[in-house]
Amino acid sequence: MTERTVTVTNQAGIHTRPASIIVRTASNFEAEIIIQRGAYEINGKSVIGVMTLAAEQGVELTLRADGPDESEALAALADLFARGFGETAPDESSANDDS
Numbered sequence: 001m002t003e004r005t006v007t008v009t010n011q012a013g014i015h016t017r018p019a020s021i022i023v024r025t026a027s028n029f030e031a032e033i034i035i036q037r038g039a040y041e042i043n044g045k046s047v048i049g050v051m052t053l054a055a056e057q058g059v060e061l062t063l064r065a066d067g068p069d070e071s072e073a074l075a076a077l078a079d080l081f082a083r084g085f086g087e088t089a090p091d092e093s094s095a096n097d098d099s
Helices: 016-026 047-051 070-082
Strands: 002-007 032-037 040-043 060-066
Touching (some): 040 047
Antiparallel strands (some): 002 060
16 A cells, blocks of 8 residues: 655645546556545545545645555656646736736
8 A cells, every 4th residue: 555645736626627637547547546634535536535525725635545556546646736637826917907
């Protein structure tokens, strides 16, 4: 079993789109994937489970994988979290542009 801690970096946290990306990625691997927030653990291959984490920006989650491709699975999932699921914060400088 392999374990890794990740931080939710995208501004909107884990909503429907990131949850589906997590599940789609986790489902590409044979390993069992568990995501833990505090004492609460869910199946990382379940969209409903991932959504119930209610993980907002800044929350730390523990990813655990157990299986023949556990290291690769955790690397792929950790990369998603590091990239903020491809979501970027809005450019605040353009929000104040009166031109």
